[in-house]
Amino acid sequence: MPKEKDKRPVLITAGPTREAIDPVRYLTNHSSGKMGYAIAEAFLDKGFEVVLVSGPVGLSLTHKDLTIIDVISADEMYNACRAYFPLVQIAVFAAAVADYKPAEVRRQKMKKSGNEFSLQLVKNVDIALEFGKVKQKEQVSVGFALETNDEEQNALKKLFTKNLDMVILNSVQDKGATFGYDTNKITMINRDFVGRTFPLKSKKEVGKDIADAAISYASKQYALNKNHHDLHTI
Structure with a gap:
């Protein structure tokens, strides 16, 4: 990494997105953002x-070196990241994006009618x-893969199709992990196919x-x- 004073900012996404159906309803998931x-x-x-x-969460974090950008939808999250991604050396895509x-957001609240919709x-x-x-x-x-089956294969697929350097694998089979919990159990896999599985820890420890x-x-x-640049300048 560059010297301390030359460190570039880190971009992190967190939480769920909400995709509007009408003025009072939306699609989302169980991500807490923790x-x-x-x-x-x-x-x-x-x-x-x-x-x-x-995304919309019930959390707060303050720090002199922290900039929080609140968004609702996936499009808003993407557009917010676009301004910062070229400036960072590390990006961690931890949000659970819908x-x-x-296809259409209704301008008025949809009224209940019929047995099917x-x-x-x-x-x-x-x-x-x-x-x-x-x-x-x-x-x-760095990206995340929350899987229910064929976990490592699906995580590796995400690693390469999304051009990630590291994927963090979560399994819904692990008790006390994933959405809503204060603990998590992860496996890290990088592009060199090096994987490391950690025991169940607090999310604060997992974050570290x-x-x-x-x-x-x-x-x-x-x-x-x-080193590559130095070789070409000799």
Whole structure:
């Protein structure tokens, strides 16, 4: 990594997104944002400036080196990240972004009628995938994979299709982990196919583990790129 004074900010996404159906209804998921906020806190404790793009959560975090951008939808989260992604060396995509959104948002509250109701959905922007397309060689991206089956295979697929450097695998099979809990159990897998499984810990401790791993990986990338540049300037 560069010297302390030259550290670039870290971009982190956290929480769920809400995709509006009408003025009073929306699609969302069970994400509490606790993991993303714990990661942000860990980077702040290590002296980094952090930009936290947060979906709607019941959490608060304050720090002189923290910028929080509150968003609602996946589109808002993506647009907020676009301004900062080119400036960062590390990005952690911890938000649980809705995969789909309603094709049409009704202007008025829909009235109940009939026994059945159909809602047409369209695919949302895949934030990690979009930034993976423009990621520079000195940048490090970390993503999450919450899986119910074929866990490692699905996590590896996300790692490479989204051009991530590291994927954090969560399994809904693990008790006390994933959405809503104050604890989590993860497996980290990087592009070298090196995996490490951690025991169940508090999300604060898991946040530190993820920050440490991302910083270590970024340091190696920085050294490799610097050596490569030095060789070409000899």
